[in-house]
Amino acid sequence: MTATLDLWPIGNCQASALVDRAGRFVWACVPRVDGDPVFCSLLDDNPPAAPGARGFWEIDLEDCAETRQDYIRNTPILVTHHIDAAGNAIEVVDFCPRFFRHGRMYRPVAFCRIVRPTAGSPRIRVRLRPAHDWGGGEPERTRGSNHIRYILSETTLRLSTSAPVGWLESERLFRVERPLHFFLGPDESFIGDIGDTLDTMLEHTAHEWRRWVRALATPVEWQDAVIRSAITLKLCQHEETGAIVAALTTSIPEHADSQRNWDYRYCWIRDAYYTVQALNRLGALDVLESYLEYLRNIVDNAKGGHIQPLYGVGGEATLVEGVAPALNGYRGMGPVRIGNQAYAQVQHDAYGQIILSNAQAFFDQRLYRMAGEEDFRALEKIGERAWQVHDQPDAGLWELRTRSQVHTYSVAMCWAACDRLANAAEALGLGERVGFWRARADAIRERIEADAWREETQRISATFGGDDLDASLIQLLDLRFVKPGDERFQGTLRAVEDGLRRGSHMLRYATEDDFGLPHTAFNVCTFWLIEALWLTGRTDDARELFEEMLSRRTRAGLLSEDIDPATGELWGNYPQTYSLVGVINCAALLSKPWSSVR
Numbered sequence: 001m002t003a004t005l006d007l008w009p010i011g012n013c014q015a016s017a018l019v020d021r022a023g024r025f026v027w028a029c030v031p032r033v034d035g036d037p038v039f040c041s042l043l044d045d046n047p048p049a050a051p052g053a054r055g056f057w058e059i060d061l062e063d064c065a066e067t068r069q070d071y072i073r074n075t076p077i078l079v080t081h082h083i084d085a086a087g088n089a090i091e092v093v094d095f096c097p098r099f100f101r102h103g104r105m106y107r108p109v110a111f112c113r114i115v116r117p118t119a120g121s122p123r124i125r126v127r128l129r130p131a132h133d134w135g136g137g138e139p140e141r142t143r144g145s146n147h148i149r150y151i152l153s154e155t156t157l158r159l160s161t162s163a164p165v166g167w168l169e170s171e172r173l174f175r176v177e178r179p180l181h182f183f184l185g186p187d188e189s190f191i192g193d194i195g196d197t198l199d200t201m202l203e204h205t206a207h208e209w210r211r212w213v214r215a216l217a218t219p220v221e222w223q224d225a226v227i228r229s230a231i232t233l234k235l236c237q238h239e240e241t242g243a244i245v246a247a248l249t250t251s252i253p254e255h256a257d258s259q260r261n262w263d264y265r266y267c268w269i270r271d272a273y274y275t276v277q278a279l280n281r282l283g284a285l286d287v288l289e290s291y292l293e294y295l296r297n298i299v300d301n302a303k304g305g306h307i308q309p310l311y312g313v314g315g316e317a318t319l320v321e322g323v324a325p326a327l328n329g330y331r332g333m334g335p336v337r338i339g340n341q342a343y344a345q346v347q348h349d350a351y352g353q354i355i356l357s358n359a360q361a362f363f364d365q366r367l368y369r370m371a372g373e374e375d376f377r378a379l380e381k382i383g384e385r386a387w388q389v390h391d392q393p394d395a396g397l398w399e400l401r402t403r404s405q406v407h408t409y410s411v412a413m414c415w416a417a418c419d420r421l422a423n424a425a426e427a428l429g430l431g432e433r434v435g436f437w438r439a440r441a442d443a444i445r446e447r448i449e450a451d452a453w454r455e456e457t458q459r460i461s462a463t464f465g466g467d468d469l470d471a472s473l474i475q476l477l478d479l480r481f482v483k484p485g486d487e488r489f490q491g492t493l494r495a496v497e498d499g500l501r502r503g504s505h506m507l508r509y510a511t512e513d514d515f516g517l518p519h520t521a522f523n524v525c526t527f528w529l530i531e532a533l534w535l536t537g538r539t540d541d542a543r544e545l546f547e548e549m550l551s552r553r554t555r556a557g558l559l560s561e562d563i564d565p566a567t568g569e570l571w572g573n574y575p576q577t578y579s580l581v582g583v584i585n586c587a588a589l590l591s592k593p594w595s596s597v598r
Contacts, residue, residue: 003042003331005570008069008078008556009232009248012098012107012205013239016248018042018574021555022067023080023092025057031109031155033238033245034265034313038130038152043251043324045332048127054138055131057184059092059115062123062173069555075209076231077202081118088120090176099204107239109155110185112198115163117176125173128159128184134324134338143169146194149187159183160190217283219591225550226587228557229580230282233275236577238313242290243267244275245313247561247573251329251336254562254572255519261329263340264561264573266319267294268310270397271577273353274524278581281588285366292361295354299378305385307354309347309399310340319343345395346404351386352413355379355420362424376424380433383421387440390414391447391464397472401514406464408452409472415444416479445481458491462509469499470509471525474532484535493532501529502565504548520562520571523549527582534589546586559583 007018017028017039026042029035040055041048048056061082068081077095093114098107115124132139132152139150148159148168163180181198183190209231218226237244250263276288297315298307312319321341328334358379361371390411393404418441425433451464462470473492476482482489500507505521506529526549534542552568553559559579561572
């Protein structure tokens with residue numbers, strides 16, 4: 001079966017896995033999202049069941065004729081139904097445990113599978129073939145009466161099960177006559193009855209996710225799309241530290257044979273800002289609070305005020321980029337990259353995004369910990385850095401690797417840093433600091449209006465040095481740098497739409513970069529366009545385009561980073577936080593009010 005992005009994430013904010021349309025685990029990293037993939041067949045073009053193939057976990061029904069999948073409502077718990085040609089059937093429930101126990105969240109690096117016969121006399125074959133060293137090795141294993149241990153490079157996983165261990169090791173077919181339970185997790189003896197324990201874990205995990213979803217302030221329309229996006233964004237937060245990764249995968253190409261294969265399993269300051277902004281609109285303050293704790297540590301450790309574009313989920317600053325030679329890539333389209341050299345880039349928009357992420361904490365009385373003067377003083381160091389570099393060249397938000405320019409988006413984010421610091425100072429009653437930061441914001445605004453405006457084309461340029469089109473210019477509206485009725489923005493929006501829109505989709509830009517011309521559209525840019533269309537009065541166009549984007553989601557209700565405008569095929573890392581943020585923001589903006597149905 002050719003690999004696709006029709007994948008179903010499961011997880012618990014510590015561990016996660018992607019399950020394909022055959023119910024096979026094809027991607028999962030341990031001991032955390034940026035670790036070594038114990039399941040890596042998503043990035044291996046060899047047939048999964050071939051001799052020597054590894055990096056997957058499948059529960060294969062003999063003569064399977066039909067497979068159906070869906071989540072248990074308002075959870076990331078996946079149920080897969082398999083039916084064979086004779087009508088024999090099983091269901092497989094996949095989840096990662098996550099619930100409160102002993103006063104704290106229980107979220108082990110563990111994957112649970114429950115197999116239940118639902119019709120006839122089904123026969124299954126279980127192939128559990130973990131990998132280590134990025135697909136380069138098959139782990140040594142030992143076994144006991146009810147378990148198998150897999151000795152990986154950095155950890156050991158133990159499969160505890162009620163299924164016959166010998167039949168699992170030999171991968172033989174056997175009849176399923178009772179529920180079977182599988183717990184692949186820490187190398188510890190499983191205490192208690194595994195069936196009762198996993199059934200209880202399932203119940204508690206479902207309850208915890210439903211409790212979380214119940215607190216979301218969803219719009220009345222498109223609730224399914226919003227809830228699924230919110231759950232998946234939550235799965236992209238490494239709850240131990242509060243970091244939010246850009247996606248759960250690495251090296252899914254932006255388009256076929258593009259070499260644009262990047263590792264997104266890290267915390268971009270930019271992507272995380274957009275994620276907390278979207279979840280804030282739903283009232284998911286737990287994500288914001290955890291992320292702000294992560295950010296405060298980043299700010300404390302910043303040398304000279306310099307902030308990198310991205311960090312590891314543990315706050316690691318060095319993310320050296322390399323290649324995994326044992327994996328040939330998604331559909332054989334390597335390379336498979338580990339690490340991301342963008343950590344060493346200069347991207348000035350990060351200063352604005354740090355302060356924007358923190359701004360709510362000075363005003364929101366619902367928070368356990370509101371921001372105070374000490375936090376403000378720490379953020380002033382970031383604002384000072386934004387002021388110092390606002391008119392200096394950088395790599396921009398699209399992370400160009402071979403050239404730098406003064407990017408209007410980056411300068412506008414530096415303006416936002418100063419503007420929001422002035423707002424925070426006002427909330428704290430620090431009158432002198434209000435004037436100080438307001439003056440700096442005004443100075444940056446004047447610079448943008450003078451150096452980015454192009455009188456001859458009646459539009460704002462994406463750079464100070466040229467007359468470039470870039471979808472990020474639409475974000476000047478979201479930043480409140482311009483208003484919808486501003487003629488300068490109207491002209492810019494028309495130019496961006498004329499130059500970058502391809503049918504129902506938006507490109508980031510249409511000029512050559514380090515890898516030539518981009519071939520695919522960037523999904524979040526289309527959502528930015530939808531917001532702009534709505535706010536400038538083109539409401540019917542906005543709703544039509546939003547419905548079109550929702551139709552492009554996978555069966556799991558999710559999106560990757562990119563889409564082919566001609567075929568509608570998804571490309572790029574998955575699930576992509578940017579894209580899911582777009583779903584939430586547009587649904588909240590476009591939905592009719594709850595008062596219309598009450």
